[in-house]
Amino acid sequence: MQTVYNTYSLEKETFTPIQDGKVTMYLCGPTVYNYIHIGNARSTVAFDTIRKYFEWRGLDVNFVSNFTDLGDKVINQGKKEGLTEEEVADKYADAFLEDAAALNVEPATTRPRATQYMEEMVSFVEKLMAEGQAYEVNGDVYFKTNQFKNYATLSHQNMDELKKNAAGRLEDDDQDEKHDPTDFALWKKEVRPDVTAWPSPWGPGRPGWHLECSVMIDELLGDTIDIHAGGIDLAFPHHTNELAQSESYHDERFVNYWLHNGFVNVNDEKMSKSLGNFVTIHDLLEDDSIDPQGLRYFLTKTHYRRPVAYSRDRLDQAQAEMDKIYRTMRGLIAKADDNGDVDSDVEKQVLLLKERFVAAMDDDFNVENALTVMFELITLGNKMLTSSATASTISRVKDELASWLHIFGIDNFEEERELPKEAKAILEERKAAREEKDFAKSDELRDRLKEMGILVKDGRDGQSIEWSS
Known part of the structure; x- marks a missing residue:
């Protein structure tokens, strides 16, 4: 039985898709004005892993994730680079897809x-206005949050505190126009030429900003969807506002399960440009010493709702685990052959492990x-690999492990x-130093390589x- 933690209820709930055997899933994608940072990638990887698990379990997943290709961030980046808004969006959308592919994101x-x-x-806004759920002031249109009785339920905030702007996250530039400070x-x-x-x-x-996701979900997935996903920072105001406008528009439930991933901290501090610890996936993948699959594994190995603590040391530790995986899989691949019977005791062990693996992943993707x-x-x-196991038995273990x-990508x-x-x-x-019989220098260079996690052995063939693991 698959359970998921629903941010709306703050409880684990049994996952029952709207249509048997199928899952409709929407993930808020990036605003394409720059290379994605490690926090964006964490969300992308976490929900790709969840999607892949659903598919591994035999479900057909209709997975929609958008690009926000407009807004002030896109406009300002275009001015910096001398590009149009469309050119900025194209450039960084392509960069996102390239980085995502390197992380083996489906x-x-x-x-x-x-x-x-x-x-x-x-058209969406026109209907809300016609039904009295929105109003226009000098060319701006706002949603009436007071018309929606469950407005603060998803974010679990106090409505009175929101009205006082206690959270400090409400727009300030248009407060004079609004009927209520929480209206959005x-x-x-737009009058700028x-x-x-x-x-x-x-x-x-x-x-x-909130309107686009509601409309794209409406057009591509339907009135009610199984899962809406994104970073926990989107629960308010973005997802809160999506929920309000969509349920007002359709007068029915918008999302059955809200899933949110935790933040990424860099060197034990919140990531920000002002702290100089802003890490982009593009820069990490440009580093020859970083294995893209190792980076993916690092981002995957923490439960999606928990924060990820990034540092180069922790990434290297994850890579050491990744190298163990490589060694085992390459050994199994080299000796595997599907022809023949599988040892019954090994088959039993594999099935017991599989049962435990499924139980863990069914528990909110643990x-x-x-x-x-x-x-x-x-x-x-x-x-x-170190026993007399048959090639077909080795193949059975290899196939299960590979699946x-x-x-995990x-x-x-x-x-x-x-x-x-x-x-x-x-x-x-070091090769030149050994040829010159400068063994002191050779040893010094060997130690430098060891610090990089590379062990050097000298033999008859060089x-x-x-x-190192």
């Missing part, structure tokens, strides 16, 4: 852009417990881990290396 079923749904957004913008007028605007009954303008079971399967695989690893075992450029240069320097 492409979304649909990846819509906000600018593709302007007519639908205007559905449409904003160098900024893209779209026509509407209230004059040229742009949609409010990857930490699931990975503990997975390393027990790796231990079993290593025993098979679990796929859930780990599929490539064919190539050895790439050495950093610096390590390659040191190895060449240097050989392996990664």
Whole structure:
């Protein structure tokens, strides 16, 4: 029985999809104005893992995740780079897809852009206005939060405190126009000559940030969906406002299960540009010493609702675990053969481990417990490699392990881990030092490589290396 933690109820609930065998799932995607940071990637990877587990369990997942390709961030980045809004969006949307592919994130079923749904957004707002749930002031349109009785339920906040702006997260630039301080913008007028605007009954303008996701869900997934996902920082105000406007529009439940992932802290501090600890996935993947699958594993190995503590040391520790996985899988692949019978005792052990693995993942996707079971399967695989196990028995363990690893986005075992450029240069320097019989320098260079996690052995055929674990 699959359970998920629903932010709306603050409880684990039995997951029952609307349609048997199918899951409708929406993940709030990035605003495409820069390279994604490690926090964006954490959300992307966490819900890709959940999607992959559903699919591993045999469910058909209709997974929609958007690009926000408009707004002040896109406009301001365009001014910095001398690009149009569309060019900025194209550049960083492509960069996101490239980074996501490097992390083995499965492409979304649909990846819509906000600018593709302007007519639908205007129609959505018109209906809310016609039903008295929104109002217009000088070309701006606002949603009446007082008209929606459960407005603060998802964020579990006190409505009176919200009205006082105690959370410090409400818009301040248009408070004089609003009937109530918690009302939020559905449409904003746009009069700047160098900024893209779209026509509407209230004059040229742009949609409010919250509107786009409601409309894209409506158009691509339906009135009510199984899962809406995103970072916990989106629970208020973004998802709170989505819920209010969508349930007011349809007069029925918007989302059955709200899932939110935890933050990423960098070097034990909240990530921010002002602290100088802003880490982008693009920069990490540019580093030759970082294995993309190791980075994916690092982001995956913490339960999605818990915060991830990023540091280079912790990433290296995760990579050491990843290297153990590589060694075992490559050994199993080399000796596996599907022809023949599987040892019944090994089959029994594999099935018992699989039962525990499923129990862990069915418990709100508890990857930490699931990975503990997975390393027990790796231990079993290593025993098979040093025993007289048949090739078909080894193949059985290999296939089971590979299917679990796929859930965590780990599929490539064919190539050895790439050495950093610096390590390659040191190895060449060390080779020359040994040829010149400068063994003191050779030992010094060997120690430098060891600090990088690379062990060097000297043999009849020269240097050989392996990664420390």
